[in-house]
Amino acid sequence: MKTIKVCGLNYTVVIKEHFKAYDDERNLWGYCDYEQQIIYIRESLSEERKKQVLIHELTHAILQEAGYKEQDEELVTRFSIILHQVLSENPSLLSV
Template sequence: MKIPEKIKVAGVVYEGINRPFIEIDSNRNYQGACTYPDTEISILDDLSDERKEDVFFHELTHAILYEAGYEEADEEMVNRIGKVLHQVFRYSKTTT
């Protein structure tokens, strides 16, 4: 699956960006990030395609919950929903 360059979440367009590093609070040990004010989903460049997909759906889940009004989301919940969302899209792709 190709990571989309843009994806609309509840009427807000998020841009998908590959980055050489992702820094949060002076820490570069991240594979992805969802930046709500900039409406960006960033993915680390040097990940495998499969890992990029997984990280994308995780960050997309953050965007979905934020746009639904959840300003802070439990990371365990985001992980679980992101994995299921990834599986739904992956399965849908193989059956159509």
């Protein structure tokens, strides 16, 4: 299991096929449980899609821990798509 530190908290990444958000009956591609600090990602997604979903859910976690309790899903989606592209196409970005 992978963990990602966000604002001093360890978020565990769980890859599994079926999970439900506490307030949503759909079987989502991903979900971020802020109370348990767990990021769920659907197992049957392609590897590239899993990475995109991870960045999306990580964006939710970052905003939550920064104090943004209300989050605009469209903004998170647009931002995370571009962030995924930047990170993917610049693998040495953080090796300054």
